Amino acid sequence: MNLQEKVLAHKEDVVKGIQGAIQIPSVMEEAKPGMPFGEGPAKALNYFVDLGKKLGFKVINYDNYAAEIEFGEGEEVLGILGHVDVVPEGEDWQYPPYSGTIADGKIFGRGTLDDKGPAVICLYAMKTLLDSGVKLNRKxxxxxxxxxxxxxxxxxxYFNTIKRPQPTLAFTPDSSFPVTFAEKGIIRIAVKKRYSQMGDLSVKGGNAFNSVPEKTHMTIALDQLGNVEEGLKKYNSDNEYKIECELKNGKYHFLSLGKAAHGSRPYKGYNSASALFTFLNTIEVKNSDLKDFLNFYAKYIGMETDGKSLGINFHDEDSGNLTLNVGKVSIENGNVELSIDMRCPVTISNDKVINTIKNTLNNNAEVDVLSNSKALYVPKDSFLVSTLMNVYRNVTGDIKSEPVAIGGGTYARQVTNGVAFGALLASQEDNMHQRNECLEIDKIDTLLKIYVQAIYELAK
Structure with missing residues (x-):
């Protein structure tokens, strides 16, 4: 029986299934009775519940937090983890983001790649195995x-409150191919300082830990700075990203411009907040508290994205360098807060990073640890990784690619033996979390073949 040929019979249903899922806006909203994440995510979860029932699976919805769709027998379980919620749609789409429009050979819509599209594809791969009658030893x-x-x-x-069992092994189609065998540790901290004589100074930059701030605004009284015009002229002539300034109501109003990037890859962006503070250190600053803060920032962060000046520029062979992103900056009424996101090499403990920062700062600032997610690491020679790599190579013919480590985080962290596996092929444009997110219909053939074979090999 050729499962890879058999699964392609479902392609038309897959396309319709993805369109239907996309047409349900499922950004997290305010909780409602029986809908812990709002109406949209609950509706999207129930769309999959209904589809699973229609396809003949055993289905359970756990209070609109999570759902199971399963088949087969055995004590051991192969888990396939997916999610039905999406990030906000943003603006300026070519086609309505919740339309599931098909154009230019692509399905357009928020969630086509992340993660509704891959979830539908995996569901029909499961359906192929269910209908085939092939003997599997794992559910x-x-x-x-x-x-x-x-x-x-x-x-x-799902795992902690209602204590559903961990799967024996698992994958999530929520990254890229070939196999993500390691995900860096993620730490988010707030670095805080309090000044009593900063005056009427306000700084606001960025809106998320995991994004490089594209714009930073600052207002400050005229008498607190000197040589502004001359300094701006030099800075703007030396740098690709500019700082704008206007005089209004006795204050300087600065707008620092940078380049946004994902917080796990801050080196691909340009931090507008760091740039503003670097510029201010080149002109005359008359306020001693502001001067102290600028010196602090220059000493410990500056324009760095690897944490070198904090003593945390760790590296390992499996996952590369630590990355540091100052995602948000706030200064108001003398209260300074820096929101920092770090992605840590898989062989370096998060505690080592945190303790090093605290020792380096040596009480020069307060450090609040807001979240601390340990790294994921599944050895390349494990059954899970090696099996998925073989499936990927056999279906695609790509024998050069190797398992990868990433700075991002997936559901694989939620299980005891799981990795991310696809669903982004090397030939696809990665527009997850961006406008015009889309899935090329001709890629669905390859994805169906990969996932039906992967499920079979892991569960047989």
Whole structure:
């Protein structure tokens, strides 16, 4: 029986299934009775519940936090983890973001790549195996959550609150191929300082830990700075990203411009807040408290994205360098707060990073640890990784690619033996979390073949 040929019979249904899922806006909203993440995520979860029932699977919805869609027998379980929630749609789409429009050979819509599209594809791969009657020794259980993009409270409820069992082994189609065998540790801290004589100074930059701030605004009284015009002229002539300034109501109003990037890859962006503070250190600053802060920032952070000046520029062979992103900056009424996101090499403990920062700062600032997610690491020679690599190579013919480590985080962290596996092929444009997110229809053939073979090899 050729499962890879058989699964392609479902392609038309896959396309319709993805369109239907996309047409349900499922950004996290305010909780409602029986809908812990709002109406949209609950509706999206129930769309998959209904589809699973229609396809003949055993289905359970756990209070609209998560759902199981499964088939097969055996004590051991192969888990397939996906999520039905999406990030906000943003603006300026070519086609409406919740339309599931098909154009230019692509399905357009928020969630086509992350993660509704891959979840539908995996569901029909499961359907192919269910209908084939092939003997499997493990149950196959799709575990769908409704809150991956906003903290994965769905999986915490599923595994910790109602104590559903961990799968024996698992994958999540929520990254890229070939196999993500390691995910860096993620630490988020707030660095705080308090000044009594900063005056009427206000700074606001960025809106998320995991994004490089594209714009930073600052207002400050005229008499607190000198040589501004001359300094700006030099800075703007020397740098690609500019700082604008206007005089209004006796104050300087600065706008520092940078380049946004994902917080796990801050070196691909340009931090507008760091740039502003670097510029201010080149002109006359008359306020001693502001001067002290600028010196502090220059000494410990500056324009760095590797944490070198904090003593945390760790590196390992498997996952590369530590990255540091100052995602948000706030100064108001003398209260300074820096929101910092770090992605730590898999062989370096998060505690070592945190303790090093505290020792380096040596009481020069308060350090609040807001979240601390340990690294994921599954050896390349493990059954899980090696099996998935073989499937990927056999289906695609790509024998050069190797398992990868990433700075991002997936549901694989929620299980004891799991990795991310696809669904982004090397030939696809990665527009997850961006406008015009889309899935090329001709890629669905390859994805169906990969996932049906992967499920079979892991569960047989």
């Amino acid at each position: 196959v259980r799709m575990i769908l959550g409704a809150n991956e993009e906003s903290g994965s409270k769905c999986m915490k409820y």
